[in-house]
Each structure stands twice: as C-alpha cells, then as structure tokens.
Amino acid sequence: MLRKKTFKINYGYVFITPFIIGFLLFGLYPVYHTLALSFTNTTMLTGKDDFVGLQNFIRLFSDNTFITAITNTWQLWLMNFIPQLGIAILMAVWFTNVRLRIKAVGVWRMLFYMPNLLMPAAIAALFFSLFSYYGPVNQVLVRTGIIPEAIDYIRNPTAMRSLVVFIQWWMWFGQTTIILMAAMSSISLSLYEAAVIDGARDWQMFRYVTLPLIKPVMAYILVTSLVGGMQMFDIPYLLTDGRGSPANSILTNMIMMYMRFRSNEGHIGAAAAIGVMVFIMTTIVALLINYLLRDKDAKVPAKEVRR
Amino acid sequence: MNPKLQLNLQRGLIYAFLVILLLITLIPVWMLLVNATRSTTQIQQGVGFLPSTHMVENYKILLSKGLDLPRGFLNSFTVAIITTIVTVYFSFLTAYGIIVYDFKGKKAFNNFILVLVMIPMQLSIIGYYHYMSLLGLTDTYLSLILPSIASALGVFFAKAYLDSVVIQDLIDAGRVDGASELGIFHKIMFPIAAPGAFTLAIFSFVGAWNNFFNAYILITTRDKYTLPMLIQTLRGDVYRHEYGAIYLGLAASIIPIIIIYFMFSKFIVSGISMGAVKE
Numbered sequence: 001m002l003r004k005k006t007f008k009i010n011y012g013y014v015f016i017t018p019f020i021i022g023f024l025l026f027g028l029y030p031v032y033h034t035l036a037l038s039f040t041n042t043t044m045l046t047g048k049d050d051f052v053g054l055q056n057f058i059r060l061f062s063d064n065t066f067i068t069a070i071t072n073t074w075q076l077w078l079m080n081f082i083p084q085l086g087i088a089i090l091m092a093v094w095f096t097n098v099r100l101r102i103k104a105v106g107v108w109r110m111l112f113y114m115p116n117l118l119m120p121a122a123i124a125a126l127f128f129s130l131f132s133y134y135g136p137v138n139q140v141l142v143r144t145g146i147i148p149e150a151i152d153y154i155r156n157p158t159a160m161r162s163l164v165v166f167i168q169w170w171m172w173f174g175q176t177t178i179i180l181m182a183a184m185s186s187i188s189l190s191l192y193e194a195a196v197i198d199g200a201r202d203w204q205m206f207r208y209v210t211l212p213l214i215k216p217v218m219a220y221i222l223v224t225s226l227v228g229g230m231q232m233f234d235i236p237y238l239l240t241d242g243r244g245s246p247a248n249s250i251l252t253n254m255i256m257m258y259m260r261f262r263s264n265e266g267h268i269g270a271a272a273a274i275g276v277m278v279f280i281m282t283t284i285v286a287l288l289i290n291y292l293l294r295d296k297d298a299k300v301p302a303k304e305v306r307r
Numbered sequence: 308m309n310p311k312l313q314l315n316l317q318r319g320l321i322y323a324f325l326v327i328l329l330l331i332t333l334i335p336v337w338m339l340l341v342n343a344t345r346s347t348t349q350i351q352q353g354v355g356f357l358p359s360t361h362m363v364e365n366y367k368i369l370l371s372k373g374l375d376l377p378r379g380f381l382n383s384f385t386v387a388i389i390t391t392i393v394t395v396y397f398s399f400l401t402a403y404g405i406i407v408y409d410f411k412g413k414k415a416f417n418n419f420i421l422v423l424v425m426i427p428m429q430l431s432i433i434g435y436y437h438y439m440s441l442l443g444l445t446d447t448y449l450s451l452i453l454p455s456i457a458s459a460l461g462v463f464f465a466k467a468y469l470d471s472v473v474i475q476d477l478i479d480a481g482r483v484d485g486a487s488e489l490g491i492f493h494k495i496m497f498p499i500a501a502p503g504a505f506t507l508a509i510f511s512f513v514g515a516w517n518n519f520f521n522a523y524i525l526i527t528t529r530d531k532y533t534l535p536m537l538i539q540t541l542r543g544d545v546y547r548h549e550y551g552a553i554y555l556g557l558a559a560s561i562i563p564i565i566i567i568y569f570m571f572s573k574f575i576v577s578g579i580s581m582g583a584v585k586e
Contacts, residue, residue: 011488015404018397022456027428034434094321108325110572112332117564119517121535122557126339136354175579182580220583227427234519238539261433272433279430286425
C-alpha cells in the first residue's frame with residue numbers, strides 16, 4: 001500500500017504542466033532572448049550578432065527621441081486615463097444609485113462599451129478619414145460657420161495628440177464603468193443604510209463607504225490600463241504616417257521600437273533595448289502601484305483583494 | 308426646493324449627459340457604416356446620416372485595386388478560431404488544476420499568474436520574432452497562435468469562473484464511476500463550465516481578430532495578411548480619394564464584431580468584471 005502511495009501522481013501538476021511548458025517556451029524565453037539581443041548589434045540583413053555590452057542602452061539614453069517617446073507615452077496615457085476614470089466613477093455611481101433609479105442601465109452600459117471591441121486599426125483609419133482636410137469634421141464645422149476655413153488636423157501636433165487621447169478615452173471609458181459598477185454593486189446595502197442613520201450625505205457616503213471598498217478594483221483598473229497604455233501602438237501608429245508625426249507628437253515607445261526594428265538595416269539589438277527599458281519601467285511602476293494601493297484599511301480579506 | 312422636484316431635475320441632467328455621451332460613442336461608428344454605402348462623390352459633397360445604395364460599387368472598387376477582402380476574412384477567421392480554442396482549453400485546464408487539486412507550490416503558482424497579468428509581455432516581441440525566425444516559424448500562423456497556450460489573463464478569468472461552479476461531489480462521483488481525472492475534466496466539468504468557456508471564447512476571438520501588432524511583426528507574405536493588416540494598406544496611395552471603398556473596407560472588418568456583440572452582449576458585459584471583482 002505504502003509503495004502504491006509513493007507512485008501516485010499528483011494530478012495538479014499534470015493539469016498545470018502544459019501552461020508551464022507553454023510559458024517557458026513562448027513567454028519567458030522570448031523575454032530572456034530580448035534581453036540577450038539588447039546587448040548585441042544583431043541586424044536582420046547582415047547576420048551580425050556581436051556582443052556590444054551596454055552600447056545600445058548608452059545610445060538610447062543619449063537619444064532625445066527616446067526621451068520624447070517615453071514622455072509622450074506617459075502623457076497620452078495619463079490624459080486619457082484621468083477623464084476616463086472620472087467619468088466612469090460618476091456613471092457607476094449614478095447607475096448603481098437606488099434613489100436615482102436610472103432606467104435601462106443595461107442598455108446604456110452595453111452601448112458605451114461597444115467601441116472597446118472594435119478593431120483599433122479600423123478605428124484609427126476611421127478617425128484619420130473623419131479628420132482629414134476634406135473630411136466630414138471640416139465639412140460640418142466650415143458649413144455651420146464655427147470655423148472660417150478648414151483646419152489641417154493631421155499636420156497639427158496638438159490636434160493629433162488630442163485625437164489619440166480622445167480615441168483611447170472613447171474606447172475604454174465603457175469598460176471602466178462596467179468594472180466599477182460591478183465593484184459598487186457588490187457593496188452591501190446595509191453599509192449605506194447604516195451611513196444614512198448616522199446622517200451621512202451623498203458625498204460623505206461616497207467618500208467613506210464606496211471609495212475605500214472599491215480601492216482594490218481601482219488599483220486593478222489603474223495597473224491594467226497602465227500596462228496597456230505603455231504598449232500603445234495601433235492608434236498612434238495608424239493615425240498618421242507611422243512615425244509619430246507631426247513633429248514626433250504622437251511617437252510612443254512601441255512606435256519607436258517598431259521603427260528601429262524595421263529600419264533599413266533592421267537593427268534588432270537597438271529595438272530589443274527599447275523593449276527591455278520599457279518592460280523594466282512598466283513592470284516596476286505596475287508592481288509599485290499594486291504595493292502602494294494594497295489593501296490596508298479596507299475590511300476585505302487580502303486574498304480577495306488581489307483578484 | 309422640494310425634494311421630489313430636485314430629484315427629477317437631477318435625473319433630467321443625468322439623462323442629458325448620458326445622451327450626449329451616447330452620441331459621442333455612436334456617431335463615429337454610424338458614420339463609418341453609412342459612408343460604406345455612399346459613393347465617393349456623395350461623401351465629398353457633405354455629411355449624411357442615411358444609408359445610400361453604392362455598397363456593391365464600393366466593393367468592386369476595393370477588389371479592382373487588389374484588396375482581397377474575402378481572403379483577409381478567411382485568414383483572420385482561421386487565426387482567431389484556433390487561438391480561441393487553444394486559449395479556452397488550456398486556460399480552463401490550468402485553472403481546474405489549481406482549483407481542484409492541492410499540490411506543493413500551488414499558492415506560489417497562483418500568485419505568479421496574478422503577477423503575469425500585470426507584466427507587459429508584448430514588449431518581448433523582438434526576442435520572440437528573432438527566436439521564431441531561428442525556428443523557421445516566422446510568417447506562419449503558428450507563431451501567432453503558440454503563445455496562447457499560456458494566457459495568464461485566460462487562466463485568471465477561468466479561475467474566477469470555475470471558483471463558482473466546481474462541485475466536489477460531482478468530481479467524487481466521477482471517480483467512483485471509474486472516470487480518469489482528465490476524463491472528469493472533459494466529460495463532467497467542462498459542460499458545467501460551458502457558459503464561462505463561451506464568454507472567454509468571445510473575448511479571445513475578438514482579441515485575436517483585432518490583433519494588429521503581432522501579425523504586423525511576424526507575417527510578411529501578402530497572401531497571409533490578416534484583416535487589420537489589409538486595413539492598414541488602405542492608407543496607401545492606391546486608394547487615394549476612393550473614400551467610399553475605404554469606408555467599406557473598414558466597415559467590413561468591424562461588422563462581424565458588432566454582430567457578435569449584439570448577439571452575446573450579456574455574456575460579454577458580465578465577463579468584463581469577472582476576475583477583477585468578486586461578486
């Protein structure tokens with residue numbers, strides 16, 4: 001009997017083995033390989049792959065374009081995230097408020113979420129057409145006399161930045177609303193009833209009951225949005241010429257990485273170095289936010305919070 | 308002011324705000340769909356919100372310029388369907404293993420998956436590309452599909468779902484009947500988890516259908532282009548001033564997703580917060 005027991009397989013390992021193998025081969029190894037490439041001068045055409053130490057990184061940091069790309073990415077993300085979270089909190093509060101009883105909540109949130117599922121490549125091309133010189137936006141604005149003559153949005157850095165921010169906001173505010181609504185409606189009504197008995201007003205209820213209890217979910221939204229934002233590519237890449245034009249105004253980390261990758265001599269080493277730097281930056285910030293916003297004062301057990 | 312009036316005023320303002328937001332949400336999409344049916348001349352003459360009759364004409368222009376839309380559809384569909392099956396199967400397999408069995412390192416593995424969700428894996432695409440080229444797998448769909456064996460987000464979701472449906476009694480009953488552990492997973496648990504698997508399938512499908520960046524890096528042969536890659540070529544000079552045709556190409560790539568959404572929005576909306584919020 002004892003002998004049989006030692007031979008018993010633990011099926012837990014059997015079930016998770018495919019994931020672990022898949023992760024090692026197609027998740028972890030590419031990360032290691034990217035890191036290894038970032039120390040070489042590998043190109044696509046010449047077959048060079050000499051070790052060059054930190055040369056790629058030194059070049060990267062002395063290149064103002066990289067600093068621009070990093071700053072742009074952060075700005076484009078923050079400028080869409082803050083209004084996104086603000087409007088989502090507002091709507092989630094309205095939709096879950098028992099006193100307001102907003103009608104057809106399901107329909108509203110379904111429609112607000114729709115842009116999120118649409119192909120970003122098509123969305124970028126759509127907004128490019130809408131805002132082109134002879135496009136519908138200029139047509140309407142000029143005909144109604146709001147602006148005296150057509151504006152060349154595509155060559156205007158401020159207009160293009162605003163447009164990228166708008167599109168990102170447009171695609172994501174519905175999703176954030178739905179997640180916050182789920183978090184808010186999972187709060188027990190008795191907590192609000194107790195607050196009403198204590199004489200709390202709407203704002204106080206939000207500040208002292210809702211906000212602390214949705215903090216873990218807000219941390220989740222913040223981190224996932226940040227990780228996505230730092231990898232922003234499709235919209236800014238396809239909105240203009242694929243180089244972050246005009247005047248590098250919408251050049252993001254990923255666009256710069258892609259440009260290095262597809263440059264004439266296909267400098268894979270330099271592209272890998274960008275990937276490594278952004279990877280490190282994003283991971284550190286994401287884990288830091290997660291640590292700082294971890295559950296200190298909420299009463300939910302820590303295990304549930306991390307979900 | 309009397310409280311009733313105040314409440315109604317507040318409601319009115321909220322509805323007004325929601326209507327404006329809804330117009331902002333829908334107008335761009337509506338214009339895309341409508342312009343796909345209008346001729347280039349009509350589009351240039353002015354903005355219109357009613358469909359016209361030039362869809363077939365626009366489609367012929369697209370084909371005449373060499374944009375093989377049906378082929379793009381087929382390619383995208385092939386990649387998306389296989390990616391979906393792989394993601395759903397392996398995600399539920401892994402999640403089931405974590406939930407049903409006790410094993411050493413289970414907690415660490417669980418935390419590891421939570422951390423993985425927060426890590427920007429796409430930034431390792433350069434290494435992935437180079438590695439695939441060493442294996443001779445660049446320009447194949449396999450290179451797009453393989454990583455979905457280990458989808459952290461998929462496991463995260465599957466675990467949240469299985470947590471609420473796995474019933475130990477059924478597993479025990481299956482064992483008494485002599486079913487193997489994998490057999491129990493396939494024949495007993497998977498049917499029970501079907502709604503969750505279906506929800507994850509929708510998300511995987513949409514994600515794979517829309518994925519531009521990975522395909523753009525890894526696929527080079529024009530015949531193998533997926534839809535987002537074909538869409539991107541619409542920006543080229545060949546299509547200059549063929550607005551109707553461009554809008555039609557864009558519309559064609561998002562219409563399947565819109566249809567899927569309106570058919571299954573209940574699954575999708577309930578799936579978004581799954582994992583993020585424990586209800």
